[in-house]
Amino acid sequence: MKLLLILISLFANDINYTDTYYNPELNQDDLFQYASYTNVGKQTLNINEVLISNDLIYTPLKSDNESVGFTSDYYWVRFKLENTSAESKIYYLNTARPVTDFATLYQITNNNIKSFKSGDEIRFEEKQVKHRSTIFKIILPPNSKNQFYLNLKSDGETINIPLNIYNENEFWKYNYNQQLFFGLFYGILLLAGIIYLFFYKSLKEKTFLFYGFYVFSIASLQAALDGLIFQYIFPNGGYFNTKAVLITALFSNLFLLKYCEYFLKIKVEFPLAYKGFRILYFIIAGLFVMVLISPQTMEHAYPLSNLNGLLSLILIIVSLFYIQYKGVKIDRYFSIGIFFLVIGLMGFVMNNLSLLPNNFYVVNSAKFGAGFEVIFLSLSMTNLIKKLRLEKEKSQEFALIKSEEISQLKTYFMSNISHELRTPINAIMGIAELQLNDEQNKETRKQFEIIKNASLSLLSNVNDILDFELIEKNELILKKETFNPETVLSQINNNWKIEAENKGLIYNYTIDNQLPYLISGDTERFLQIINNVVSNAFKYTKEGSIQFKITSKIESNESGVFDIVISDTGIGIDNKILNNIYDSFSQMRLNHKRQFGGIGLGLSIVKHLVKLFNGTINIKSELGVGTQVNIKLPFEIVQIKQHITADATLLNTNNKDLKILIVEDNKMNQMVIRKILQSFNYTNLVIANNGNEGLECLKKESFDIILMDLQMPVMDGYEATKIIRNGDLGELIKSIPIIAVTADAMQKTREYVLEIGMNDYINKPINKATLYEKINLYTCA
Incomplete structure (x- = not known):
């Protein structure tokens, strides 16, 4: 039949x-x-x-x-x-x-x-x-x-x-790219929401509260539309899953209105619009009821909630223009943020109606709009913070109390933010770096270079914030390690060559051939000083050239001085500002209208680092002509000349069969570390998802070295290391070299891992050369 x-x-x-x-x-x-x-x-x-x-x-x-x-x-x-x-x-x-x-x-x-x-x-x-x-x-x-x-x-x-059909390779590549994009998008939203709820806790200003809730509601709405709420929260479908999109959309509408009401001070500046806001609140409440009554009323709630969202945007835009017409100054970042919100929603709706083509940018237009909106609204909130600070400085006692609260909040926040930010940055940079090594297509390489450079910029800002916290507490100290200055300088020089090509600038790099082969000092901080100054040169130079020259003066068999000169043909610095150039957040005092980016901590940190090196820094500048920075850094000599010829990539030629235990809970980081090690022909790798699994692996097999993450579920890297070093697994295992590989960049963490018996410490994002060097150091003896 x-x-x-x-x-x-x-x-x-x-x-x-x-x-x-x-x-x-x-x-x-x-x-x-x-x-x-x-x-x-x-x-x-x-x-x-x-x-x-x-x-x-x-x-x-x-x-x-x-x-x-x-x-x-x-x-x-x-x-x-x-x-x-x-x-x-x-x-x-x-x-x-x-x-x-x-x-x-x-x-x-x-x-x-x-x-x-x-x-x-x-x-x-x-x-x-x-x-x-x-x-x-x-x-x-x-x-x-x-x-x-x-x-x-x-x-x-x-x-x-x-109807999009893919073969298996195309599908998983498409899926991977989407996951990477989602990680960036939701990461930005969640971070912004958390930060401004912290600010509300400290300042008790309702604008921060409603803005934080709005950001979370936007993230929840997109998660509902993307099917993430169904997958991870309501996998059985059912009552709440059916209503997730409407509920999150209505909350998003509500908190956007409340945020704008408080930010624009609608009740005071535009009383008529305030009545309109209250009407929309009642409509939203009615729509919530329609969602809950029956499937028939919920069906009508979909178009009505979209219409109400449109009316809300119109009311906000009208209020914005009216208040500006009255002569009240409104932060420009707020206006730009609302503009991106409108553009993103228009793209989303027009795509649903088949009025725009179905490509990555159009399909995700609401996400792009929401992402840019959150960025610019966050900038406006930053300006609001500044305004509130100026207003509340009149009360010294109140300011002191709030300062103490913010300090406690910042201490707690900084202790966790390093790990939570550097972990995804490690994954992004690691994948971008690996793709750049393998990818031959010029256009694709350009896209991964953008991802890498954006990640480096974000990482630099994160590091500056963490360093500033250490400087404020007088806890920033220098490490002592042996390194080849010419090698590390050539690595960063290659990055600046690419930047110069992208900006159409002439870039000259001159290095003294008399530089010592090996010196003792803090490699990371040595490069940070140079990178921050060269970064400023590129940031403020639109045309012309940038010169970077480094020479050395050997004062004895044990010491010498680097003479570093970095000059540019950029916009220059006014003499009045030059006197305060090393102050924290000095960029806020420059009338550049944020066109050059950055958070204004670079030179302040450079000044402090140069002082720790017992060096000096001097800046000469002329407005409209350019800037020259002279830095002198003393150093300790380990080896003046290279006595034997050796290729660094061959140091471990006879040791490629090392057995390496990787203890790491993050799947993306596992993949990145594995690919980095395999690029050096290390293939005998075992991965454990936490410290407890790592100990079980050690009971069953022997290893030459352990790469240990710190913050993990079940058992963290600290506890696992203590068990190993206590000899609980035997004397042979007790002596295995352990290198901490962690996103926690705090100085106290570095000191503690060495105290409990780890041999060394590597920060995420992982530097390939550093990782390879450390493995050689502890396995070639």
Whole structure:
């Protein structure tokens, strides 16, 4: 009977349905051009009824992301795929939005019907592909022609019908890029939300509270739309999962209005608009009720909540213009942030309506808009902090109390922020670096260079903030290690050459050939001094040249002095400002309107580091002509000349069979460390996810060296190291070299790991050369 129904269906459907099959291996055009769809209203048809129906009228898909708007109707989409090869082919079909309630794919091959489930109103485990999106795994038998029907149903949300088909490699690459993008996007939102809730705790200013809640609600809304709430919070679907998008959208609308009300002081500056805000609050409350009453009222809540969001934006923009018209100065970053919010939402809505093409930037326009909005609104909040500080400086007693609270908050925050920020930066930079080494495509390399440079900039700002905290507490001290100054200088010089090429600047690097081969000192701080000064030269130079010259003067067999000169043809510095150039946040006093970036701590930190080196720094500058920085740094000589010729990459030639234990809980960091080590031909690697697993590995196998993370679940690196060094696992294991590899860059952490018996300490993001050097140091003895 089933065979008869299928045969009838092939002739019964409308004559417009093409018999052309789409071959993913051969066709250059898109799958949607071979597909059509029909609306069957509220009819719950099964596949056999659809196949034999003469009444269904199919419409060809007109775009690669067709939208049918807000609806609770059932839709059927059909298309055909063929495999002309002698082998089975596996593909992944990415279709309707992650929040589509039900999606069922039927595959008809040789009169055999198979069905596959997806959608966010079934159990997550029931999805054919365990993925947040609506994904189907398609297997095409050899030399086969396959007919597909896709049934879609939602509860009133917009239904989109993209038909994107990938082979396995393409799919996982697409999935990986999305995960990387999501990590950056959600990381920025969560960090911003946490920071401003901290500020609210300290300053008790409601603007910070509502802004923090708004950022979290934006993150929650996007997580609902991306299917992350379904995957990780409500994997069984059900009542709350059904309403997650509307609830988070309404909270986002509410907190945006409350934030703008307090930031713009609507009640005082624009009383009429304040009434409008209150009306919108009541509408939002009513929409919440509609969401909870019944599926029918919730269906109407979707378009109404979108309309209310539009009215909210209009009211905010009108209020913004009216208050400015009154002569009240409004922070420009607030206006820019609202602009990006409007642009992002417009792109999102127009894409849903198929008015814009379906590409990465358009599909994620709401995320880009929200991301830029949060960045600029955060800048406006920074200015608000400054304003509040100036207003409240009149009360010394109050300022003292708040200062103590902020200091305690900052101490707590800084103790955790190093690990939480440097861990994802390590993953991003590690992957970007590895891709740059492997990638040959010029355009792709350019994109990874952007990622790497942005990560370096973010890392530099993080390091400056952490260093400033140490300087304030007088806890920043220098390490003593042996290094080749010419080698480390050439590494950073290559980065600045690329920067000069990108900016169209002339860059001259001159190094004295009499530099000692090995010196003793703090490599990281030596490079930080130079990098910060050269970075400023590039930052403030739009055209012309930058000169970097370093010479050395040997004063005895044990000591000498570096003479470093860095000059530029940039904008120069006014003499009045030059006197205070080393002050913290000095850039805030410059009228550059934030066009040069940075947080204004660089030279303050450089001054302190030079002092720790027992050196001197002198800056000469002329406005409109340029700047010259002269630095003198004493150093201790370990070896004046290189006595033997050796290639650093060959130091461990006979030791490539080292057995290395990596104790690291973060999967991305595991991958990065593994790829770095494998690039040096270290292949005998074992990974443990926490300290306890690491100890179990040591009981079963012998290792030459351990790379130990510190902050891990179950058992951290500190406890695991103490057990090893106490001899609990035996005397042989007790002496294994242990190197801390951690995102915690605090000085106290560095001191503590050495105190409990670790041999050395490496910060994340991991420097390949440093890691290789450390492994050689402790395994070549």
